[in-house]
Amino acid sequence: MTYGPDALAHDTDGRAVFVSGAVVGDRVRAVIDRDEGRWAHAAALELTEASPERVVPRCPHAGACGGCPWAALSYEAQARAKRDGVVDALARIGRLGTERAEALVSPLVSPGDPWGYRNKVELAVARDARGRVTLGMHGRGEGDVVQVKSCALLDKAHSGAVKSVSGALGYLAGSHDLQLERVGIRASRRTRDLEVALWTRPGAFPRAQVAKVLGDALRPTSVVRVMQKGPAKARRIAGVECLSGAGSWGEVVGAESMRVSAPSFFQVNTRGAEKLVELVMEALDPQADEEAMDLYCGAGTFTLPLARRAGFVSAVESYGPAVRDLRRNLERAGLGNVDAVGGDAGREFPDTDADVIVVDPPRAGLAADVVSRLSEQPARAIAYVSCDPATLARDLARFEEIGAFRPTRVTPVDLFPQTYHVETVTLLERARA
Numbered sequence: 001m002t003y004g005p006d007a008l009a010h011d012t013d014g015r016a017v018f019v020s021g022a023v024v025g026d027r028v029r030a031v032i033d034r035d036e037g038r039w040a041h042a043a044a045l046e047l048t049e050a051s052p053e054r055v056v057p058r059c060p061h062a063g064a065c066g067g068c069p070w071a072a073l074s075y076e077a078q079a080r081a082k083r084d085g086v087v088d089a090l091a092r093i094g095r096l097g098t099e100r101a102e103a104l105v106s107p108l109v110s111p112g113d114p115w116g117y118r119n120k121v122e123l124a125v126a127r128d129a130r131g132r133v134t135l136g137m138h139g140r141g142e143g144d145v146v147q148v149k150s151c152a153l154l155d156k157a158h159s160g161a162v163k164s165v166s167g168a169l170g171y172l173a174g175s176h177d178l179q180l181e182r183v184g185i186r187a188s189r190r191t192r193d194l195e196v197a198l199w200t201r202p203g204a205f206p207r208a209q210v211a212k213v214l215g216d217a218l219r220p221t222s223v224v225r226v227m228q229k230g231p232a233k234a235r236r237i238a239g240v241e242c243l244s245g246a247g248s249w250g251e252v253v254g255a256e257s258m259r260v261s262a263p264s265f266f267q268v269n270t271r272g273a274e275k276l277v278e279l280v281m282e283a284l285d286p287q288a289d290e291e292a293m294d295l296y297c298g299a300g301t302f303t304l305p306l307a308r309r310a311g312f313v314s315a316v317e318s319y320g321p322a323v324r325d326l327r328r329n330l331e332r333a334g335l336g337n338v339d340a341v342g343g344d345a346g347r348e349f350p351d352t353d354a355d356v357i358v359v360d361p362p363r364a365g366l367a368a369d370v371v372s373r374l375s376e377q378p379a380r381a382i383a384y385v386s387c388d389p390a391t392l393a394r395d396l397a398r399f400e401e402i403g404a405f406r407p408t409r410v411t412p413v414d415l416f417p418q419t420y421h422v423e424t425v426t427l428l429e430r431a432r433a
């Protein structure tokens with residue numbers, strides 16, 4: 001498999017052909033639909049011999065919906081392919097070589113059930129030629145929307161929420177222009193919190209009707225409207241208003257209770273988030289007389305447990321709503337030993353000497369100046385949590401070049417079963433002179 005939805009084949013000239021609709025080991029008849037010279041893309045038309053790793057997806061929409069691109073691959077094969085993908089990225093992009101990469105990367109850790117693990121789904125909105133609105137899951141093709149009754153990745157306790165929200169908003173959109181761009185549903189089995197977040201353009205909005213219709217349909221604990229400006233993909237926020245209930249969503253991660261507002265990042269797999277915290281704490285083992293740093297800290301998934309164990313924590317997060325969530329979570333937890341700074345991790349790099357450090361950047365990885373600043377730290381260890389093996393590998397190569405810290409363990413964690421995505425926790429330890 002590739003780090004993507006496709007399987008990898010080679011044509012008679014040995015060039016790579018990415019094949020959609022196939023899994024590793026399949027024999028298929030496929031047609032090339034994109035030729036880029038050095039590589040090509042093909043679509044499988046007919047399965048002539050099924051791979052022993054092929055399974056019947058648990059969800060009937062898996063072929064059309066974009067949410068589960070690896071659902072036709074057995075879970076064991078997914079786990080192997082993810083670990084192999086991390087090894088390959090470290091060997092090639094990280095320039096660590098195959099032998100060292102193989103020794104560094106442990107087998108994939110699976111935090112729990114590979115279905116029903118998500119605490120969040122996002123519904124796409126489509127309008128037909130007559131302006132009628134339908135809501136559904138993002139399809140495999142650009143702009144496709146697939147109507148579903150439930151999502152097999154969403155926590156079973158809330159599996160009906162997708163149908164209820166799609167129905168209620170589809171009905172209301174028939175008589176009101178909601179200016180809807182997408183809808184987020186966050187559901188917690190632990191707190192029973194259920195939040196519906198409507199992403200819209202700013203402007204007039206039937207607040208009371210939306211709150212009433214959604215309230216009747218599924219009794220959410222919170223309904224919020226996130227007003228967005230600029231291009232939809234940029235997700236720039238013009239304002240957030242609470243239409244009913246709490247105005248935020250609550251979840252329990254290990255021993256910590258957290259509240260998160262709709263635009264803020266929160267791991268979609270709660271058990272997976274717990275596993276990450278466990279691995280990070282185990283690797284760093286922060287002590288009461290030590291100082292910790294948490295860069296790209298979000299609403300505090302690592303900050304809170306770090307603050308329980310270390311003497312002091314410097315935390316940096318650039319996104320305003322997440323910084324507010326972090327401060328509120330620290331206050332609710334009664335933790336006063338954290339300096340929570342809002343701003344870019346490079347520009348606001350804490351002017352302090354840390355003993356242990358957590359970094360958990362977005363997919364783009366660490367800016368080069370952040371790797372340099374981290375390398376100047378006297379810390380004994382850094383835990384690098386990554387959601388992209390390629391940028392992790394690039395950053396590890398930068399650490400190696402500077403030479404102050406070396407990766408000593410890379411643990412892939414399966415936060416996103418049925419997809420090609422993989423999270424990793426890398427322990428970097430101070431290099432011996």
Ligand SMILES: C[S@@+](CC[C@H](N)C(=O)[O-])C[C@H]1O[C@@H](n2cnc3c(N)ncnc32)[C@H](O)[C@@H]1O
Nearest residue numbers: 265296297298301317318319344345360361362
């Ligand atoms: C993968 S999330 C991790 C959040 C948190 N550690 C958690 O587990 O919930 C990455 C976070 O980095 C923040 N971020 C993105 N770019 C940043 C930057 N340049 N400086 C600081 N934070 C940034 C995002 O807003 C997001 O909250």
